[in-house]
Amino acid sequence: MTGLTASQDPSGSTFVLSDLSFAVKGRTLLHPLSLALSGNGVTGLIGHNGSGKSTLLKLLAPQHAPSAGTIRFHDRDLKAWGQREFARKLAYLPQQAPSASGLLVRELIALGRYPWYGAIGRFGSHDRQKVDEAMEMTSLVPFADRLVDTLSGGERQRVWIAMAMAQDASCLLLDEPTSALDIAHQIEVLSLIACLAHERALAVVVVLHDVNMAARYCDEVLALHSGHLIARDDPHVIMEPAMLEKIYGTRMDVVSHGPTGHTVAIPL
Amino acid sequence: MVPLQMRWLEILPLGGTVAKVVGVPLARARLALLATSAAMAAVATLAAGPLSFVSLLAPHLACRIGVTRALPQLAATALIGAAIMVFADWLGRNLYFPFQIPAGLLTSLIGSPALVWMLARRP
Numbered sequence: 346m347t348g349l350t351a352s353q354d355p356s357g358s359t360f361v362l363s364d365l366s367f368a369v370k371g372r373t374l375l376h377p378l379s380l381a382l383s384g385n386g387v388t389g390l391i392g393h394n395g396s397g398k399s400t401l402l403k404l405l406a407p408q409h410a411p412s413a414g415t416i417r418f419h420d421r422d423l424k425a426w427g428q429r430e431f432a433r434k435l436a437y438l439p440q441q442a443p444s445a446s447g448l449l450v451r452e453l454i455a456l457g458r459y460p461w462y463g464a465i466g467r468f469g470s471h472d473r474q475k476v477d478e479a480m481e482m483t484s485l486v487p488f489a490d491r492l493v494d495t496l497s498g499g500e501r502q503r504v505w506i507a508m509a510m511a512q513d514a515s516c517l518l519l520d521e522p523t524s525a526l527d528i529a530h531q532i533e534v535l536s537l538i539a540c541l542a543h544e545r546a547l548a549v550v551v552v553l554h555d556v557n558m559a560a561r562y563c564d565e566v567l568a569l570h571s572g573h574l575i576a577r578d579d580p581h582v583i584m585e586p587a588m589l590e591k592i593y594g595t596r597m598d599v600v601s602h603g604p605t606g607h608t609v610a611i612p613l
Numbered sequence: 614m615v616p617l618q619m620r621w622l623e624i625l626p627l628g629g630t631v632a633k634v635v636g637v638p639l640a641r642a643r644l645a646l647l648a649t650s651a652a653m654a655a656v657a658t659l660a661a662g663p664l665s666f667v668s669l670l671a672p673h674l675a676c677r678i679g680v681t682r683a684l685p686q687l688a689a690t691a692l693i694g695a696a697i698m699v700f701a702d703w704l705g706r707n708l709y710f711p712f713q714i715p716a717g718l719l720t721s722l723i724g725s726p727a728l729v730w731m732l733a734r735r736p
């Protein structure tokens with residue numbers, strides 16, 4: 346499986362950032378940052394609004410070019426990657442997915458195969474099989490012939506995740522995939538992401554607003570504050586009142602829920 | 614030309630972000646599509662003379678009747694455009710018999726108010 350071979354990178358890191366920064370019109374959104382993001386599992390990016398978490402994700406995608414510094418992806422500079430070649434390795438889901446008017450679920454997911462068949466290549470049986478697989482993974486088979494526009498928010502989010510799965514990338518970047526969803530669908534989408542990440546050995550980087558969701562589904566959490574990385578640790582280390590106050594600038598208490606063992610942060 | 618650029622026509626309406634994610638060379642694709650359509654319009658005008666507003670009216674009509682995907686819209690646009698031209702030509706020959714009103718003039722006269730009306734109606 347491509348996902349497995351891609352993660353067996355000699356350097357062991359998916360992303361290596363050195364002195365990466367981003368500024369617009371004299372405002373620095375991300376201060377020089379150096380770090381390595383390792384292979385598998387779910388990495389959460391948290392922080393207050395405007396902390397630079399989405400910016401960082403867009404630089405990795407790369408939807409923006411960095412103002413300074415370099416990003417290496419699978420031990421190769423980001424600029425050295427061909428567009429389609431890169432798209433086979435990495436999929437990015439923006440915060441607001443565009444409307445897909447007139448497209449059926451199956452058709453939208455099939456567009457995820459573009460990096461493999463290209464502008465003039467044929468959509469072959471292998472592509473079809475990958476699309477079917479992606480729909481099964483995301484339990485979208487009953488919706489295959491529905492219009493994407495007619496689906497609910499949670500279902501539509503699953504379609505975009507399925508499109509990324511059909512893309513067969515080993516790295517997945519998600520920008521607040523749950524921002525428009527109710528609590529049940531947040532759980533549904535995030536457990537799907539976590540499950541796919543572990544089953545298929547994907548490297549997932551996800552921007553999350555809700556620290557409780559981040560603690561529950563991420564293997565590692567990176568916290569940003571006004572463009573600086575202020576913490577990087579296991580979720581249970583992040584879930585400490587002092588740490589949370591540093592991240593969000595508001596006093597929080599942490600309680601442990603007995604039956605599930607989840608820790609929950611409550612603003613005071 | 615269409616089969617060569619079909620995939621781009623399907624993906625580009627989803628926006629630049631998504632197109633970039635799946636690895637479409639954005640600038641190149643947009644330029645190529647623009648050049649192709651300009652060249653095809655030029656050839657058509659050379660062959661048939663200026664027939665204003667059909668090209669603006671037909672795709673919008675196709676959209677209106679619910680054909681929004683790239684390939685079906687292309688086919689529907691061609692059909693609607695041809696139908697409008699045949700109708701305009703017939704009208705031009707019969708409206709003021711035995712004199713003929715050029716089909717291009719009629720399409721402009723009827724087509725431009727129709728287009729303005731359609732644009733104004735769009736919410």
